[in-house]
Amino acid sequence: MKGKNNTANIQPMSFLEVAKTNMRNYSMFIMLTVIMIGFAILTTGINLSPRNFTNIFIQNSYILVLAVGMVLVIIIGNIDLSVGSIAAFTGAIAAILYNTGIGLFLTVFLTIGAGLIIGMWQGYWIAYVKIPAFIVTLAGMLLFRGLTYIITNVTPITPKTDSFKQLSIGTVSPQFLRITALMEKRGKMVPQDIHLLPIIVGLIVIIFLLFIALRERNKKIRNNFHVLPVQYFIGKQVFLIALILVMSVQFAQYRGIPIVFIILAITVAIFTFMTKNTIFGRYIYAVGGNSKSAKLSGINSENITFFVHVIMGGLCGLSGILFTAYMNSALPDAGDLFELEAIAASFIGGASASGGIGTIIGAIMGGLIMGIINNGMSLMNIGANWQYVVKALVLLLAVWYDIYTRKKSGMV
Amino acid sequence: MNEYILEVQNLTKVFPGVRALDNVSFKVKKGEIHCLCGENGAGKSTLMKVVSGVHPHDSFNGKVSFNGKETNYKTVKDSENDNMAIIHQELALSPYLTIFENIFLGHIKTKHGIINWNKLIIDSRQYLKKVGLNENPETIVSKMGVGKQQLVEIARALSKNVELLILDEPTSSLNDNESEKLLLLINELKNEGITCIMISHKLNEVMEIADSITILRDGQTINSYDVKKDNVSEELIIKQMVGRDMTHRFPDQTHDVGTINVLEVKDWSVFHPEYPDLEVVRNASFHLKQGEILAFCGPMGAGRTELMMSLFGKAYGSRSTGQVFVHGREEHFHTPKDAIAKGMGYVSEDRKDLGLILIQSVKNNISNSSLKKLSYMGIINKGKETLEAENYKKSLNIKTPTVNQIVNNLSGGNQQKVVLSRCLLADPDIFIVDEPTRGIDVGAKYEIYSILKDLVKEGKSVIIVTSEMPEAIGMADRIYVMNEGLIKGELSRAEASQEKIMTMALKKIEEN
Numbered sequence: 043m044k045g046k047n048n049t050a051n052i053q054p055m056s057f058l059e060v061a062k063t064n065m066r067n068y069s070m071f072i073m074l075t076v077i078m079i080g081f082a083i084l085t086t087g088i089n090l091s092p093r094n095f096t097n098i099f100i101q102n103s104y105i106l107v108l109a110v111g112m113v114l115v116i117i118i119g120n121i122d123l124s125v126g127s128i129a130a131f132t133g134a135i136a137a138i139l140y141n142t143g144i145g146l147f148l149t150v151f152l153t154i155g156a157g158l159i160i161g162m163w164q165g166y167w168i169a170y171v172k173i174p175a176f177i178v179t180l181a182g183m184l185l186f187r188g189l190t191y192i193i194t195n196v197t198p199i200t201p202k203t204d205s206f207k208q209l210s211i212g213t214v215s216p217q218f219l220r221i222t223a224l225m226e227k228r229g230k231m232v233p234q235d236i237h238l239l240p241i242i243v244g245l246i247v248i249i250f251l252l253f254i255a256l257r258e259r260n261k262k263i264r265n266n267f268h269v270l271p272v273q274y275f276i277g278k279q280v281f282l283i284a285l286i287l288v289m290s291v292q293f294a295q296y297r298g299i300p301i302v303f304i305i306l307a308i309t310v311a312i313f314t315f316m317t318k319n320t321i322f323g324r325y326i327y328a329v330g331g332n333s334k335s336a337k338l339s340g341i342n343s344e345n346i347t348f349f350v351h352v353i354m355g356g357l358c359g360l361s362g363i364l365f366t367a368y369m370n371s372a373l374p375d376a377g378d379l380f381e382l383e384a385i386a387a388s389f390i391g392g393a394s395a396s397g398g399i400g401t402i403i404g405a406i407m408g409g410l411i412m413g414i415i416n417n418g419m420s421l422m423n424i425g426a427n428w429q430y431v432v433k434a435l436v437l438l439l440a441v442w443y444d445i446y447t448r449k450k451s452g453m454v
Numbered sequence: 455m456n457e458y459i460l461e462v463q464n465l466t467k468v469f470p471g472v473r474a475l476d477n478v479s480f481k482v483k484k485g486e487i488h489c490l491c492g493e494n495g496a497g498k499s500t501l502m503k504v505v506s507g508v509h510p511h512d513s514f515n516g517k518v519s520f521n522g523k524e525t526n527y528k529t530v531k532d533s534e535n536d537n538m539a540i541i542h543q544e545l546a547l548s549p550y551l552t553i554f555e556n557i558f559l560g561h562i563k564t565k566h567g568i569i570n571w572n573k574l575i576i577d578s579r580q581y582l583k584k585v586g587l588n589e590n591p592e593t594i595v596s597k598m599g600v601g602k603q604q605l606v607e608i609a610r611a612l613s614k615n616v617e618l619l620i621l622d623e624p625t626s627s628l629n630d631n632e633s634e635k636l637l638l639l640i641n642e643l644k645n646e647g648i649t650c651i652m653i654s655h656k657l658n659e660v661m662e663i664a665d666s667i668t669i670l671r672d673g674q675t676i677n678s679y680d681v682k683k684d685n686v687s688e689e690l691i692i693k694q695m696v697g698r699d700m701t702h703r704f705p706d707q708t709h710d711v712g713t714i715n716v717l718e719v720k721d722w723s724v725f726h727p728e729y730p731d732l733e734v735v736r737n738a739s740f741h742l743k744q745g746e747i748l749a750f751c752g753p754m755g756a757g758r759t760e761l762m763m764s765l766f767g768k769a770y771g772s773r774s775t776g777q778v779f780v781h782g783r784e785e786h787f788h789t790p791k792d793a794i795a796k797g798m799g800y801v802s803e804d805r806k807d808l809g810l811i812l813i814q815s816v817k818n819n820i821s822n823s824s825l826k827k828l829s830y831m832g833i834i835n836k837g838k839e840t841l842e843a844e845n846y847k848k849s850l851n852i853k854t855p856t857v858n859q860i861v862n863n864l865s866g867g868n869q870q871k872v873v874l875s876r877c878l879l880a881d882p883d884i885f886i887v888d889e890p891t892r893g894i895d896v897g898a899k900y901e902i903y904s905i906l907k908d909l910v911k912e913g914k915s916v917i918i919v920t921s922e923m924p925e926a927i928g929m930a931d932r933i934y935v936m937n938e939g940l941i942k943g944e945l946s947r948a949e950a951s952q953e954k955i956m957t958m959a960l961k962k963i964e965e966n
Binding site: 261262265267268319320321322324325327328331332334335336337338339340341342394398399 | 766769789790791793794795800802807808809810811812813814818821822823825826829832833834836837840841844856857858876880
């Protein structure tokens with residue numbers, strides 16, 4: 043009976059109000075920036091070096107891929123505990139397939155296919171037999187760990203050639219787009235390779251995004267829809283441009299664009315588009331927000347649940363490939379605690395444990411926050427034990443802040 | 455000693471947007487059976503919740519005295535400590551515990567923190583005997599029928615040495631035989647000196663056992679009668695329950711009813727989702743013409759919502775039998791999706807739980823049923839979507855700063871308009887609205903009535919499920935009266951009156 047009478051008509055909101063109501067959406071970016079700067083001070087800037095910057099993406103790619111799927115699962119109100127085991131299993135499949143000599147492309151294709159099939163298996167139990175996801179994926183966690191041990195014979199499998207490894211640690215930078223410049227390094231001027239490709243790609247992406255944003259805005263204005271105040275719009279674009287430029291410049295100074303970064307960017311782009319612009323994406327939010335109401339609105343929530351778990355399976359396959367490539371070996375114990383990292387990333391990124399709320403970008407930000415903390419503490423020579431403690435506190439704080447702001451904006 | 459066990463003086467209780475109780479006063483004598491009568495929404499349950507501390511002491515204005523002392527209850531626990539017990543319409547037993555565990559739940563006597571289970575079982579027997587429940591105390595509660603569960607609730611109240619027992623519609627889910635037994639039990643309890651307040655829609659029961667009757671209407675006490683002294687009749691009570699003025703509450707537009715049946719239902723029976731043998735709706739048959747407004751009336755629990763939801767793609771019930779014809783063709787809907795595809799639309803009575811996705815924006819809620827129309831190859835045309843949402847915001851006068859506002863922040867009436875918009879956008883021919891004006895203010899009600907009238911003008915057909923008889927009489931071309939899972943009768947607009955509807959709903963099955 044707590045209906046609020048929000049009937050106050052209808053003035054354009056002031057800049058401050060807009061900033062306040064959108065605070066939630068950007069709190070992760072702010073948090074990420076603060077943590078980065080914090081570690082930059084503590085490590086005298088090492089964590090921002092181009093080399094380390096590239097490494098952060100390489101070291102976290104397999105978690106970030108999982109986080110993309112996990113946030114979808116969390117949005118429909120479920121949880122998936124099996125992703126670590128499935129990543130280990132598919133990682134092993136990838137190594138075995140690759141060693142038969144069928145080639146890299148086919149290996150990737152078939153491994154992701156295996157992941158999708160696993161997703162169907164679990165999705166079937168969850169969506170149609172209606173066994174709680176917690177239980178199905180708990181079983182999956184054991185099942186696929188067991189299967190991993192069986193197919194690997196509990197020994198690591200190393201890919202026969204080095205090209206598999208390139209999937210993780212490789213970068214793209216064509217020779218003709220490299221120049222050598224004199225850069226200052228520890229007080230001395232030394233010659234250094236500059237990779238132009240990241241900068242070119244960065245500029246193209248910036249122009250593309252600006253074009254789309256302006257077109258959308260003009261369309262809205264033409265139709266007399268509500269739009270953000272112009273200062274706010276400009277601020278948002280400037281922030282985005284700065285972000286892309288920083289990344290481009292960083293990549294340019296080390297080895298070009300990491301292949302994992304490209305894979306990640308494509309994954310994020312696909313799934314962001316899916317959640318924001320497709321019927322399927324909208325249905326995911328509807329089912330998670332209120333499955334009963336969704337059903338009465340004519341949405342087949344079982345099918346939606348099923349396909350979300352299938353997607354999760356496919357992304358587990360991708361994650362498995364990336365981890366095997368990163369370790370240059372399929373380890374029987376791979377993927378340990380991946381599920382918890384992915385879940386934590388989703389929640390830090392603003393997903394709601396009761397479903398219906400969450401974004402792909404948020405989950406990526408959450409994953410990066412965890413990754414940067416790991417990386418920064420390692421650079422400071424702080425051991426894994428303390429890293430756990432700090433990550434735990436960050437998770438709690440982030441979710442507390444999220445609940446707090448959600449209460450304020452009337453979303454509880 | 456005070457003659458009255460309970461005195462309520464000038465009680466006012468306001469919910470956001472609704473004055474549920476307005477200056478209510480009434481008195482209950484010690485040792486009597488006092489019945490509260492009134493339409494749905496008259497404030498009976500709210501009154502009892504205030505008395506028993508469900509609504510804490512500082513949430514209302516006025517004075518409640520129990521045994522001559524003003525009460526200051528913050529929770530139900532406080533009123534229980536004063537030997538008052540309330541049994542709600544929805545039973546509050548813990549379904550997977552045994553009878554005796556439920557009886558002593560919340561007041562288990564322990565020795566040094568250790569429970570003597572055997573003693574509890576033995577103790578529970580005397581209470582079961584008193585309420586006439588012949589069951590093993592170790593039976594799991596959910597395995598018994600509702601009638602027996604009700605008896606367990608009463609046994610539970612007795613085990614707390616109750617002085618005042620409040621029963622909210624105790625017989626609404628019981629069959630005749632069980633009801634009869636329950637009424638006998640209440641009489642017996644009275645002989646033991648327990649005072650009893652009973653809320654009931656079934657006037658024959660009221661006349662059978664009441665010593666006093668108080669009638670509520672629109673949150674006000676209309677009258678109190680002493681059954682023995684005053685000359686009370688069922689007709690008098692009905693008149694007092696419904697008598698209110700009805701001018702200008704409904705739009706005056708007229709419309710023409712077509713001749714074609716757009717919906718025809720034959721021998722439709724619906725079974726309870728958890729008790730598959732319990733028939734919630736029995737052999738309902740009705741038809742709906744093009745351009746017609748149909749109303750389904752009856753008290754709460756009559757089976758109206760269950761009937762409509764089961765027709766709407768089996769959204770309710772474990773099983774249903776019978777035939778549905780839409781535009782003359784027999785249809786078998788398995789999900790609401792099928793029903794929507796064939797031109798049906800349903801607006802639930804439970805806005806928050808079944809109608810809306812509260813954490814989503816107005817726009818998303820409106821478009822959820824119609825995304826196929828607003829998209830190309832699975833990709834949503836967001837401009838078109840916003841345009842549609844803005845259109846409905848304007849035409850239905852939804853008061854929200856933008857269509858991106860989260861629905862939870864809207865008032866009840868505006869939320870209802872959002873649900874209606876969603877249904878309108880899907881463009882159904884048959885529009886079923888379940889309690890469309892529950893909990894919203896008079897102005898918004900009028901607007902919603904106008905929307906429905908406009909719909910039939912366009913040649914659509916509307917079914918209104920309502921507990922408010924004036925709404926049915928003011929809006930409908932024809933009225934079906936339901937009670938106890940049966941369609942009890944049919945009235946045309948010309949013959950309908952509140953008294954007739956009430957009489958029809960309350961008459962016994964044998965008289966049909």
